[in-house]
Amino acid sequence: MTEAANASLRTVIQYASPELMHRATAARFLLELGDRLARGPRVDVALTGGTDGTAVLKAIAESPLNGAVDWSRVHLWWGDERFVPADSPDRNAKQARDAWFGKLLDDGQMPASHVHEMPADTRTRSEIAAATDEEDVDLLNGAAAAYDQELVYELGTYPKLDVAMFGVGPDGHFASLFPDLAEIRIDDPLKRVVGITHSPKQPPLRLTLTSPFIRSSDKVWLLAGSAGKAEAVASALSGVNNPHVPSSFAAGKQETLWLITKASAKLL
Numbered sequence: 621m622t623e624a625a626n627a628s629l630r631t632v633i634q635y636a637s638p639e640l641m642h643r644a645t646a647a648r649f650l651l652e653l654g655d656r657l658a659r660g661p662r663v664d665v666a667l668t669g670g671t672d673g674t675a676v677l678k679a680i681a682e683s684p685l686n687g688a689v690d691w692s693r694v695h696l697w698w699g700d701e702r703f704v705p706a707d708s709p710d711r712n713a714k715q716a717r718d719a720w721f722g723k724l725l726d727d728g729q730m731p732a733s734h735v736h737e738m739p740a741d742t743r744t745r746s747e748i749a750a751a752t753d754e755e756d757v758d759l760l761n762g763a764a765a766a767y768d769q770e771l772v773y774e775l776g777t778y779p780k781l782d783v784a785m786f787g788v789g790p791d792g793h794f795a796s797l798f799p800d801l802a803e804i805r806i807d808d809p810l811k812r813v814v815g816i817t818h819s820p821k822q823p824p825l826r827l828t829l830t831s832p833f834i835r836s837s838d839k840v841w842l843l844a845g846s847a848g849k850a851e852a853v854a855s856a857l858s859g860v861n862n863p864h865v866p867s868s869f870a871a872g873k874q875e876t877l878w879l880i881t882k883a884s885a886k887l888l
Contacts, residue, residue: 702825757815768813838872
């Protein structure tokens, strides 16, 4: 796909406030799942963390449409994760569980086996502090390989996601793909999950899906609600595949939505 074609597939939808954006995205998500389940046996979606991502999940939990989805056929994945202990409040998966899907598990609506969290750091605090960079790299490589194997086991030799949601950072990052890091330049379609050892945003150790794998998804949605993200939104939408603005790489095979607000659109 050419850069021009990639850019032409983007649709920008602007809302008056972050709250409206969160509620509308929640409704869009639930209706999308319902439509896909009417046409096929299962749906696989990637969730995101951060302010906007967590707010959308809370809105999903509060929506009356939440009760209309057959959650026994939905599988949850993550676009990125902080490589910290499983019970850490920094974990995107823990935030998502607390905000939304934990109740689905408790009520028996969603099997626990359908929640595909990225691996957590199982080391003790002292082991983490004493680890060398090389040990961190080896551990992250193993964790990334494990998540890749789970994707292949669940979704086949060439896995893809149905819907992948991502927040956009004020620096233009999405997932844990940060400006000018080597990982944003990965173009191997078989390199689906990688470790990040020196994230400019804490914590430093992370796991992330790569941009080639993200772009294999049917639909990719980007969320940017606050005025502090206006420069990132304008920069990302001004071109594609700019390593200074990683979210400019985001695209879906069928649909690429930028769900933004009046505040985050002020520089467009």
